[in-house]
Amino acid sequence: MKYFSIAPSEKLAGLVRCFWVLEMENFEGVPYIHRTMADGCIEMVFHYQGVFDELLNNNQQVPSFSSGISGPSQEFRRFSINNHFGIFGVYLYPFALPELFDIPALALTNEMVDTGTILGAAGKELEEKMVLAPDNKTRVAIISQYLESKLTQRKTRNNGISETIRQIINTDGRSNVQRLADDSFLSIRQFQRNFKEHAGFSPKLFTRIIRFQTALRKYPEKEFLSLTDIAYDCGYYDQSHFIHDFKEFSGHHPGVYFSGNAEGTKWITA
Template sequence: MFQQFYEPHPALKEFVNNIMIHEVKLDANHIPRAFPIPPLPEHCLMFYVRNTMHVEDPVTKERRPMPSSIVIGPNLNRHIMVAGRHHLMIKVGFQAGGLYRFLGIPMSELLGNDEFDGLDLLGSEMNEVDERLREAVSFFEMKTIVENFLLKRAGRLKQMLPIDHVLPLLIKQRGLLKIDRLASEACLSTRQFERVFQQRIGLSPRHFSRLVRFAQAWIIKEQHPGISWIKIAHECGYFDQMHLIRDFREFAGVNPSLIEQELLESQTKFFNRLFC
């Protein structure tokens, strides 16, 4: 397995947080198995460069193919993914509010869909990007192709406002900042802050804060399987383990114990770097 996070080009950093390349190759003796992906407070643009990725319905177990490029906005559902024998994904992780500035679409309009075909939201240029990525011979070349695509569109970004400096703080502080403090730092009243926040993030500040805290709990367990859920609940600022279980039922649809088992059985180890 290969996974590497890259700092974006300096001209992209105001709206792009990271670029990640993730590759897994399985030999002929291994059958690809499903692996869980949590809902995260990170909006993304993803490219599947080699084998087609499939998403599995957690109830019916039916699988459907994913487009070669997808946009993920506000997302509140756990996903069961099935990679091919040669899985190669490039992820652009946007700064909080960055996808809104990049697309110019209120994130509330994207709420309710798990993902969108990149071709539908970003136009036919995505076909050229996909083709060039498939022809690339190195990870550095792939990263450069994606950065050049983003740089060409950077001139169309929505204007940066004080709130755009504030939104990433909510993730860095694990969702534990007071809303009135964030509104003050954004030079907005609380009501104005909530309206602009919904436009840029797609969720209310409080709902998003809960998602941030849940994501931190998932990522800790993903990266440190031996840590108990009680310790994770305490570290993530939950009042008690029952509050953590409540959030897992809402955002993942299952209890933490099932997630723990899925992570242990997964062939595809996928580590997030959201809170770094």
């Protein structure tokens, strides 16, 4: 298993948090289960080797897309593959959807849509280039050129909301939502409506998801921190609140997740 991230160009840094690559050689044919967690940001995903099946709650398996966009999500999902695989991802702020593609983040909340459906012929062409590229350095160049070309058409409506979303992410979900609304000089109703369009969720739910994502990043420190330490470090009022949110957004009890034996965590230590 190999995982690494790549910083975007300066031009894209305001919209792209990072590029990432996940690869695995599976010679034994044993199913690898990957679990996606709730996330306030969005991802463009390109499977350049192998395609996963999604595991549904009724124990059915359905083919997932070979490339697509995953919107802001408050849910966890499970995927399986028996073969070698390689995935290239683009991790974007949620307001990149309305600013680059003129699509409200709310339209893709809890959705995964294939590239051709959402971006049309240009999306199918992009998928073909990314999948057939000889290496990940070339993929970075291809997707960077594509996204930088979209910057010329960038729509910056409600830019203050975008900065508010960025602030919540940069403060690990510790920002005071009421204060942010006051600073926006909008009524609370208008603030929440604009926020939801650009983030996909209400400010309160978005903040909870970002706080959960902060807790996930404590995984490398699991041997040195108790669950209580993690809860308080991430701004939870108490451990029961932490456990409730963690189970809702990941499907795991945090004790199981931070044990190092939970499903879908193998890539973290790659």
